[in-house]
Amino acid sequence: MTSHTKLERVFQNVFNNDRLLLEDSLDPQSIEDWDSVNFVNLLFAIEMEFGIQLGEDDYDHFENIGKLKKRLGI
Amino acid sequence: MRKALQAVLDEAADYREQGQLEKSLKILTEHANGDELPEPEIALQAARVLASEGYSTEAAGWLRSLVDTTEEFTLWQAAGAVYQDICDHSTDEQLRTARIAVLGSYTITQFVPLLKLAALRWKVNIEVYESGFGQIEQEVLNPNSGLYAFKPDFVILMVHAGATRLSAYTAEPENEIATEFSRWQTIWQTLIDQSSAQILMHNFVVPFEEAFGNLACSQPGTRSNMLDVLNRQIAERSPAQVSILDVEKLAANIGREHWFNDRYWYMSKQSVSFPCLPMLAKKSAAQLSAHLGLAKKCLVLDLDNTLWGGVIGEDGLQGISLGAGVNGEAFVAFQRYILALKRRGIILAVCSKNNEADAMEPFNKHPDMQLSLDDIALFVANWKPKPENLQYIAQTLNIGLDSLVFVDDNPAEREIVRQLVPEVEVVTLPKQPTGYLRALAGVDWFESVNFTEEDLSKTEKYKAKAATEALEAKTESIEDFYRSLDMQAEIAPFDELHLPRIVQLIGKTNQFNLTTKRRTQAEVESLMQAPDHVHFYLKLKDRFVDHGLVGLMIAHRQEETLSIDTWLMSCRVIGRTAENAMLAYLGQQAGALGCTKLRGRYIPSKKNKMVEDLFAKFGFRSIDSEISVPEGSTDWEYDLSANDNFENPWIRV
Numbered sequence: 256m257t258s259h260t261k262l263e264r265v266f267q268n269v270f271n272n273d274r275l276l277l278e279d280s281l282d283p284q285s286i287e288d289w290d291s292v293n294f295v296n297l298l299f300a301i302e303m304e305f306g307i308q309l310g311e312d313d314y315d316h317f318e319n320i321g322k323l324k325k326r327l328g329i
Numbered sequence: 330m331r332k333a334l335q336a337v338l339d340e341a342a343d344y345r346e347q348g349q350l351e352k353s354l355k356i357l358t359e360h361a362n363g364d365e366l367p368e369p370e371i372a373l374q375a376a377r378v379l380a381s382e383g384y385s386t387e388a389a390g391w392l393r394s395l396v397d398t399t400e401e402f403t404l405w406q407a408a409g410a411v412y413q414d415i416c417d418h419s420t421d422e423q424l425r426t427a428r429i430a431v432l433g434s435y436t437i438t439q440f441v442p443l444l445k446l447a448a449l450r451w452k453v454n455i456e457v458y459e460s461g462f463g464q465i466e467q468e469v470l471n472p473n474s475g476l477y478a479f480k481p482d483f484v485i486l487m488v489h490a491g492a493t494r495l496s497a498y499t500a501e502p503e504n505e506i507a508t509e510f511s512r513w514q515t516i517w518q519t520l521i522d523q524s525s526a527q528i529l530m531h532n533f534v535v536p537f538e539e540a541f542g543n544l545a546c547s548q549p550g551t552r553s554n555m556l557d558v559l560n561r562q563i564a565e566r567s568p569a570q571v572s573i574l575d576v577e578k579l580a581a582n583i584g585r586e587h588w589f590n591d592r593y594w595y596m597s598k599q600s601v602s603f604p605c606l607p608m609l610a611k612k613s614a615a616q617l618s619a620h621l622g623l624a625k626k627c628l629v630l631d632l633d634n635t636l637w638g639g640v641i642g643e644d645g646l647q648g649i650s651l652g653a654g655v656n657g658e659a660f661v662a663f664q665r666y667i668l669a670l671k672r673r674g675i676i677l678a679v680c681s682k683n684n685e686a687d688a689m690e691p692f693n694k695h696p697d698m699q700l701s702l703d704d705i706a707l708f709v710a711n712w713k714p715k716p717e718n719l720q721y722i723a724q725t726l727n728i729g730l731d732s733l734v735f736v737d738d739n740p741a742e743r744e745i746v747r748q749l750v751p752e753v754e755v756v757t758l759p760k761q762p763t764g765y766l767r768a769l770a771g772v773d774w775f776e777s778v779n780f781t782e783e784d785l786s787k788t789e790k791y792k793a794k795a796a797t798e799a800l801e802a803k804t805e806s807i808e809d810f811y812r813s814l815d816m817q818a819e820i821a822p823f824d825e826l827h828l829p830r831i832v833q834l835i836g837k838t839n840q841f842n843l844t845t846k847r848r849t850q851a852e853v854e855s856l857m858q859a860p861d862h863v864h865f866y867l868k869l870k871d872r873f874v875d876h877g878l879v880g881l882m883i884a885h886r887q888e889e890t891l892s893i894d895t896w897l898m899s900c901r902v903i904g905r906t907a908e909n910a911m912l913a914y915l916g917q918q919a920g921a922l923g924c925t926k927l928r929g930r931y932i933p934s935k936k937n938k939m940v941e942d943l944f945a946k947f948g949f950r951s952i953d954s955e956i957s958v959p960e961g962s963t964d965w966e967y968d969l970s971a972n973d974n975f976e977n978p979w980i981r982v
Contacts, residue, residue, distance in 0.1 A: 256335060268403060271410035273342065273377065292438045295597045300403050308592070 258305075258329040265300045269293055279321030301327070331363055334370060341374055354378050362813075365740050365757065365873065367391070369399035369408075376411050385415040389449060396450040396611070397757075405607040409442030416445065416454060424454040425621060430481035430526070432460040432468055434492035435600035443606055447614035451623055462598055463492075469516050469523075477523055483617060484520055485529045485574075489600035490536050495555045497540060502549045502558070509555075510562050521570050527620055528571045529613070532560040534580040537589050572778060574616055576609065583608065615773030625754060625774040626728050627791075628670060629719060631737035632681040632688055632710070636664060636700070638762060640900055642687040642840050642936060652697030659763040664699035666766050671704050674784025675775055676726065676791050678707040680718045680735070682903060684840070684938060685710040706791040712939050714807050714904060715742055716749035726791050734774050738762075740873040741905075745810040811906060811979040814871040818907065818980045820914050823857050823864045823881075830878045831866060834897060839936035841908075842897040843929065843943065861886045862894075863918050867911055869902055869980070876902050882911055884918075884927075891919045892928040903939075909977040912947060916974040927967040928952075932959050947975060 256264075259277065267273045270288050283289045294317070298309055305327055316326035332340075337360045344353035357375040361367035367375075372395040379388035388411065395408050431437055431444070441459050448455045458479040460468050465486065468476040476484070494512075499505050513530075520528055535556045545551040549558075556577075564573050580588040583605055590602035601609060618624060633640045637660050638650025650657045671677050677700070681688050688710035692702045702708065707725055709718045715737070723730045730752035737743055743755045758768050777784075823831055832850045839845070848856070856862050867880040880898040884891045893915070898907060919927060929944045931937075941963075945951070949965035958964070 256339075265403075268407040268410075271407065271414070273345075291597070295593070295599075296406065296439065298596075299593070299603050300406075303403060 258327070259324070261304055262301070262324065262327065262329065265297070265304050269297045269300050277320045279324070280319055282319040283317065332360065334360070334368060338370060338374055341378070345378060350378055350382055362872070365744065366398050367394055369395045369401070369404050372398070373404060373408055373411070376408065380411050380415045388415055392446060393450050396447060400604075400607045400611075402603045402607055405443050405446060405610070406439070409446045412446050412449060413442055416449075424449075424452050425623070427453055427455050427617065427621060428458070428480065428482045429455045429617070430458040430460070430468075430476050430479055430484045431487060432465045432476070432484065433462055433487040434465060435487070435489050435594075436462045436598045437487055439599070439603065440487070440601075440606050440610065443610035444613055447607075447610040448617060450611075451614055451618040451621075453614070453618060453621060453623070455617075465492075465516065469519050472523055481524065481526045483529055483620070484524070484526045485531070485613065486516070487531050488533060490533045490552075490556055491600065493533060493556070493559070495552050495559070497552050498548075499550045499555075502555050506555050506558050506562070509559055510566070513563065514567075517568060517571050521568065526570075529574055529616060529620075530563065530567065530571050531574050531576045532563055534577050534585070534588060537585045572616060572620070574613060576612075579608065579612055580605075611773060615776045619776035619778050623731075624776050625675075625734045626732040627676040627678055627706075627722070627726060627734070628667065628775075629678045629680045629722060629733050629735045629753075630667070631739070631742065632679060632683060632691075634738040634762075635736060635758070635765075636660060637691060637695075637698075641691060642683055643837060643900060646690055646694055649691065649695070651691070651695060656762045657697070659761075659765065661697055661699060663762070663765045663769070666770060668699050668704060670775065671700075671788060672785070673780060674777065674787045676706045676728075676787055677704055678722050678726070678733075679705050679709060680715055680722060681710045682712055682715075682900070683710040684936065687936070704788065706788050712903065714745065714749075714810075716746055716807070719746065719750050719753055734772070736769065739901075741814060741871060744813070744873065745807065748810055748813065749807065808979075814873075814905070814979075816869060816871045816905060816907075816980040818870075818910050818982050819868040820865050820910070820982055823853065823866060827866055827878055828853065831881055834878070834881060834899065835895065838897040838899060839934065840900050841903055841940055842895075842934070842937050843893065843940055844895055844932045845934045845937060846895050848895075856883065863891065863915070863922070865911075865914065865918075867898075867907060867914075869905065869907055871905075880907055880911055882915055884915060886922060886924065889924050890926045890928055891915070891922065891924040893930070896929070906977070906979045908943070909975060910980040910982055913975040913977040914982065916969060919969055920974070925968065925970040927969060929965040929967075930954075930958065931963045931965070933961040948972065 263277045266277060267275050270286060270293065302308055313326060316322045337356055341353045341356045344356065354375060357371050361371050372391040376388040376391035379391065392408050392412055395404065431441055437459060441457050445455055445457065458476060458481060460476065468474045493509050495505055495509060517528055520526060533556045535553050539545045539551065539553045541548055541551045545553045548554060560577055588602060588605050593599040593602060630636060638656045639648055641649055651660050667677065689702065691698050692700065707722055709722060719733060719735065720730065723733060730750055733753045734756060735746050735753050736756045736758065738758050743757065746753055747755055754774055756769055756772060758765055828850065832853055835848050835853065856864065863884040863886065865882055866878050868878050869876045879902045882893065883895040884893050915927065929949060931941055931944065933941065944965035949967045952964050952966045954962055954964040
């Protein structure tokens with residue numbers, strides 16, 4: 256499984272929507288159910304899946320998927 | 330070869346993408362059938378597909394199995410979301426309902442869907458009222474709060490140590506503890522006065538950090554120590570409407586290092602780290618279910634390789650493993666734990682495929698047995714299918730099938746029970762006996778809400794009940810079970826390679842052995858050379874286990890008659906119709922040799938009563954015996970020219 260697919264699965268699980276596809280331009284505003292709770296859930300799921308820790312400085316990278324992927328080195 | 334999990338998930342996702350839901354589901358189900366319990370990723374995906382099509386009941390079934398096979402947070406969370414989509418839809422399944430108010434001193438948003446999922450495992454559909462974080466007093470002390478409008482059956486107080494007002498150190502610990510205790514007393518009393526809810530109170534988990542280090546435990550004024558005392562007071566002095574969930578113990582079992590994750594506390598006020606939430610949800614649901622009267626009452630135990638190592642009917646009293654050695658010690662510890670369960674009010678029953686006299690022998694004579702016959706409310710040892718016996722046990726003890734928990738080392742027995750009596754809970758024992766105790770101690774089915782004098786004498790009560798009730802055992806069809814085992818046999822003439830095992834089986838098989846003729850290796854070798862003998866072995870494997878070489882037959886040919894000299898089978902495959910496969914094969918061989926008659930003889934021994942009717946069962950007719958046969962023997966004949974060959978519908982050869 257590619258890292259892109261991994262990330263996609265993470266989003267699909269957190270937002271309970273397995274038709275959610277990750278385009279680089281996708282941003283929080285266009286994801287239904289994006290709220291502070293799901294943001295924490297997403298953070299945790301990404302940390303687990305990619306074996307990293309995301310600090311406060313990293314939150315800017317969630318502006319859109321392209322930026323996030325860059326941070327994750329995908 | 331079996332496909333890898335990821336490949337199956339991908340393929341199922343592709344089919345789903347194309348709208349081919351049935352195909353998607355089929356792939357998942359096929360993969361799941363290869364395991365005793367489906368892998369949680371498979372269960373999640375199957376539940377998703379079914380939920381999206383509105384099959385709520387079926388989806389719920391998969392979600393329940395996920396709860397049993399994983400404690401991984403992300404899977405639970407995803408499953409919780411799927412359940413959220415279907416729990417409001419009417420399902421044709423009968424679910425209990427309960428109204429739960431969850432009040433947290435920390436963020437419980439992630440916890441609540443997991444609690445719902447864990448309650449679904451108990452077939453309880455809970456409706457939840459969720460307070461904002463840190464709103465316990467505001468909700469409880471205000472009679473007009475949403476909490477009271479919700480009219481809860483249960484109120485769960487999810488608290489963490491940071492919610493107390495205890496100092497890091499004080500010179501007056503008694504005062505601080507008394508003040509804190511009275512604060513919680515007020516909360517309980519107000520809840521009791523204002524509602525009829527049962528209160529489930531979490532106790533406080535002592536934090537990871539402690540400035541006093543090891544000294545803390547001997548300094549009454551440290552926060553660690555004060556929390557310990559407070560927990561004890563809550564346990565001992567809270568009113569009857571309050572039950573304690575011992576979260577401190579749970580956190581200690583898991584490890585504080587894992588229990589707390591400071592980053593997530595700062596980020597979103599999570600006092601319990603995400604990976605520990607599924608466990609907390611499980612424990613909470615078990616406690617809730619105990620209050621709803623859903624806890625299990627009776628532990629049903631297999632004997633051979635479950636309470637001791639080996640097979641009593643084959644290995645004898647000296648041959649079983651109990652007391653000495655690694656496994657022997659583990660079996661003793663396992664029995665001691667079972668005994669402790671019995672002493673706190675769990676009823677014990679035995680359900681074993683054995684002759685009753687053999688099965689009871691260790692209880693009466695083995696010095697290392699911890700359980701005695703007096704501890705067993707109902708002792709069932711026979712050769713009937715276990716589902717049938719479990720129904721008998723439930724009826725005789727006059728409790729529901731859903732009050733039974735079944736413990737058996739054999740995955741095939743566990744499978745047949747899951748299939749034919751799904752109400753019964755099954756403990757999945759690991760392969761090694763050293764892991765049995767932990768597996769049983771890890772299940773949450775025996776939570777109880779109180780402990781009374783009556784619990785101490787429960788076994789005696791149920792024993793009396795069992796003795797007075799006359800019952801007929803109900804029969805269940807087991808064809809589905811045979812089919813699902815997917816059994817495959819290899820049958821071939823004796824050869825050098827298999828000779829040691831053949832000789833071993835001839836030497837030690839007692840129970841399924843028609844003639845109990847023992848032969849040395851040399852005797853078997855010379856028989857293999859003799860042209861007037863038919864001989865073959867049977868190897869059997871099923872979905873779960875490769876049993877190896879487990880049966881054999883030797884027959885002697887005289888003109889048109891083929892006489893069965895030896896027919897035996899290892900007890901581990903009894904009740905699988907392997908005897909049909911062997912007899913059908915012999916029938917074919919007879920036909921190929923131009924024989925028209927089969928003859929068989931049963932020679933009784935101390936141990937082989939289970940096969941005395943075997944020839945009759947297959948339609949052989951009784952004939953007069955020769956004069957020289959051993960006493961009690963019976964002779965049988967089957968006319969192949971006038972009858973069909975024997976049927977073997979369940980095993981592929």
